[in-house]
Every structure is written in C-alpha cells, then in structure tokens.
Amino acid sequence: MTRTTNQPDDDVVLPPTCPGAETTRSLRDAPRLAWFIVLGLAHGARKAPTLPARVWAGYIALIAVVFYVPLLLPVRIVQLRDRRAVHYVHRDDRGRVRAVLTVKAKPGPRWEVGDHSTGHPGAGHGRLLRAALLPTLAAAADARGVTIEATAATAALAAAYIAELPGLVDVGHGSPRGRKLRRTS
Numbered sequence: 001m002t003r004t005t006n007q008p009d010d011d012v013v014l015p016p017t018c019p020g021a022e023t024t025r026s027l028r029d030a031p032r033l034a035w036f037i038v039l040g041l042a043h044g045a046r047k048a049p050t051l052p053a054r055v056w057a058g059y060i061a062l063i064a065v066v067f068y069v070p071l072l073l074p075v076r077i078v079q080l081r082d083r084r085a086v087h088y089v090h091r092d093d094r095g096r097v098r099a100v101l102t103v104k105a106k107p108g109p110r111w112e113v114g115d116h117s118t119g120h121p122g123a124g125h126g127r128l129l130r131a132a133l134l135p136t137l138a139a140a141a142d143a144r145g146v147t148i149e150a151t152a153a154t155a156a157l158a159a160a161y162i163a164e165l166p167g168l169v170d171v172g173h174g175s176p177r178g179r180k181l182r183r184t185s
Helices: 027-047 051-066 068-081 125-144 155-164
Strands: 085-091 097-106 110-118 147-152 169-173 179-183
Touching (some): 027 051, 027 068, 027 085, 027 097, 027 110, 051 068, 085 125, 110 125, 125 147, 147 155, 155 169, 155 179
Antiparallel strands (some): 085 097, 097 110, 147 179, 169 179
16 A cells, blocks of 8 residues: 655655564663664774774763763654654564664655664574565555665675665765665666
C-alpha cells in the first residue's frame, strides 16, 4: 500500500512495513536509541585509522555523553514522532532493541537511510536487521520508483552495504564523513 503525505503536490512515498522486521515509534525506545549514537561514536573512536582521528572521534563521543540528556534524547524523541520516518528495529529475546535502521521519506521520491546503529557495533545485530529488511525495501523501491540513499560511516561499511544491496553504488564523499551511497530504481 502506497501512502503519501496530506499535501496533494507532494511526491513523498513512505517506506513499507517489512515482514520479519518490527517498527517502533515508542518513546520507551528513545533512551536506548539515543544511547546508540554515543556507542557508535565511541566505536568509531576505537576503530579510527590514525591517532589524531581516534582523539578527534573520542572528543566527539565525550561531547555526546555530556549532551545525552539535553540534546540527544530530545532529538530521538522528535525523530520517533516524525511521520515520514520508519524506524525498523531488531530486538533480543527480552524485547530490548539491538539495532535500528531509520528510513525517511523525502521528495523525489527517495528514501534516506538516516540512522543505522546498534548497541554492540560489530556484533552482527545490524547485519541481521539488514538481511530482514533489504529484500523488501528494494522490491518496494523498484515497484514505486523510489531512489534509496545512505551514508556509510566508513569505506569498509560502504563496501559491505554495496555487497548486500544489489544496485547500490558509491557516489562520492559523505557528509560529514564516510561514503554517500545511492540506488536508483
């Protein structure tokens, strides 16, 4: 089912519901999803290729910890309430979110993967979520003529995402870092 916004001239197509992947808009998930930002920054600091890059990434992670409650948590709450965004999650047996992949509908029509994070970077939770989502998202994008865009944090992640999603290509430098990826239908 194709859903659009209430504006008749808007060519926004919302991402679909995907079998095997839960979605959330629950404010109960906001603290954990906000904390994923901090964990991702800390992971980036540990994995940075050079000492100056590790120091810079560690500094950014420290700032994120300081601003967790006054900034990151409110941002996550606003993101969860955004009607153009779908937050796909992978949960463990206890119901805790292990990974999130947020897809936001944009004019064009296009879908922007604006957040893909996990509580344990490198543990495979994000890969499990992508495996459940990508076939359905790709088929829905093809059926609706939607372009998928994402920014991978590193060239290695970009290569992994390109291998997982047929048609995804590296189109240049991402902002503020990483690689910009695009898949056109």
